[in-house]
Amino acid sequence: MLSSDVVVVGAGMAGASVAAELSKRLSVVVVEAAASGEEHSTGRSAAAFLPSYGSAWVRALTEASRPLYDAISAESGVPLLQLRSLLWLATDEPSEDAVTELVRTSPHMETLTPAQARALYPPLRAERVRSAAVDRSAADLDVAGLHQSYFRTMRQRGATVLFNSAVRDIKRDGQGWHVAAGQHVIRCAKVVNAAGAWVDQVADRAGIPGIRIQPRRRTAFVSPTRYDGDVCELPLAVDACERWYVKPEAGLMLGSPADATEVSPGRPRPDELEIARALEAIEETTTLGLRSVQRAWAGLRNFVADHEPVVGAWSAHEGFYFLAGQGGYGIQMAPALARLAADIVAEEALSGETAAYGVPASGLAPDRLSRAAT
Numbered sequence: 001m002l003s004s005d006v007v008v009v010g011a012g013m014a015g016a017s018v019a020a021e022l023s024k025r026l027s028v029v030v031v032e033a034a035a036s037g038e039e040h041s042t043g044r045s046a047a048a049f050l051p052s053y054g055s056a057w058v059r060a061l062t063e064a065s066r067p068l069y070d071a072i073s074a075e076s077g078v079p080l081l082q083l084r085s086l087l088w089l090a091t092d093e094p095s096e097d098a099v100t101e102l103v104r105t106s107p108h109m110e111t112l113t114p115a116q117a118r119a120l121y122p123p124l125r126a127e128r129v130r131s132a133a134v135d136r137s138a139a140d141l142d143v144a145g146l147h148q149s150y151f152r153t154m155r156q157r158g159a160t161v162l163f164n165s166a167v168r169d170i171k172r173d174g175q176g177w178h179v180a181a182g183q184h185v186i187r188c189a190k191v192v193n194a195a196g197a198w199v200d201q202v203a204d205r206a207g208i209p210g211i212r213i214q215p216r217r218r219t220a221f222v223s224p225t226r227y228d229g230d231v232c233e234l235p236l237a238v239d240a241c242e243r244w245y246v247k248p249e250a251g252l253m254l255g256s257p258a259d260a261t262e263v264s265p266g267r268p269r270p271d272e273l274e275i276a277r278a279l280e281a282i283e284e285t286t287t288l289g290l291r292s293v294q295r296a297w298a299g300l301r302n303f304v305a306d307h308e309p310v311v312g313a314w315s316a317h318e319g320f321y322f323l324a325g326q327g328g329y330g331i332q333m334a335p336a337l338a339r340l341a342a343d344i345v346a347e348e349a350l351s352g353e354t355a356a357y358g359v360p361a362s363g364l365a366p367d368r369l370s371r372a373a374t
């Protein structure tokens, strides 16, 4: 039987990042159902770092992650963030209101006239645009680079990673937890449940209440463009009500209908109708001329009721922690969220560094979800 201080369930970005942080202080075993940690949400993202996207706490965690990205890049010699502006576009009243709200709430936003937006984004149909704003601090993310750097770090610190090892059962006795995963049984003092869309299933195997995770499907596709300028220089363009977005991707364009359909945990299929709708909307607003889809995929963005991440243990179930509900921001805020989660799991309190993020541990703890329900 293996033994460790902590077992982390799931080796996606959440599990890998918190395992790397925890392995500084504790012995760690990571158990992952799939053959790699990139089979689900982590391998299906749009790889964008968007400081003006998400709730105030998500934005704070994203901003706090920027210096950590820089530190990991400096250590590995591979830049993980490459600046790419984010252009928010309004073409109707609701999206105009959304741009106004973004400018009011985000320090990064710069308002643009339609003509200025076109100068920044030459294939824009400026006559369609009612208002626009740009966030020049946004970036493309090297998701695989970040994920691999966490695996390198945790292994250098002695952590064990067990792939093809789905958690079957979790039991507690006087000596701690016994996690049965694949062929293995691991004895540990603490469990971190970072199983993405499956967190409630894993909690159930431990006899612990779930957090009512809501997996939501998001479709993405890549398509060639008729735009004859330098595609790589284009910003990420997004409808301010998040009905579509499009960004350069290796000489092609990566687009999404920004769908958010509630589904069960699993491997979702891309929604063809949603793709057709996005192509039409992108064509109405730009002259990119996206028509033939080369490749399409879908993944899960997992939310709880208030759309904030969940970090911590139910107060009635100490020693079993959740790191879940990262929604559409689980890569961009991973470095800071992992530090904060490691503080909570290892010390049961925030360090000076993670307290400075301005996100209270109590606000992220699962107990808030039952308070909200009552």
Ligand SMILES: Cc1cc2nc3c(=O)[nH]c(=O)nc-3n(C[C@H](O)[C@H](O)[C@H](O)COP(=O)(O)OP(=O)(O)OC[C@H]3O[C@@H](n4cnc5c(N)ncnc54)[C@H](O)[C@@H]3O)c2cc1C
Binding pocket: 009, 010, 011, 012, 013, 014, 015, 031, 032, 033, 034, 036, 037, 038, 039, 040, 041, 042, 043, 044, 045, 046, 047, 048, 049, 165, 166, 167, 168, 194, 195, 196, 197, 198, 202, 218, 219, 220, 298, 299, 300, 301, 302, 324, 326, 327, 328, 329, 330, 331, 332, 333
């Ligand atoms: C189309 C799309 C675009 C996105 N774009 C962005 C973006 O631009 N920027 C951004 O920051 N975020 C983005 N996201 C969100 C981001 O991908 C997620 O927030 C992040 O990947 C979540 O990571 P995770 O580790 O929680 O989940 P996952 O990567 O799904 O990992 C969970 C892991 O748990 C494992 N597991 C499940 N059950 C068990 C079990 N019983 N035993 C052991 N292991 C188990 C699974 O196999 C899986 O590997 C996007 C998501 C999608 C779908």
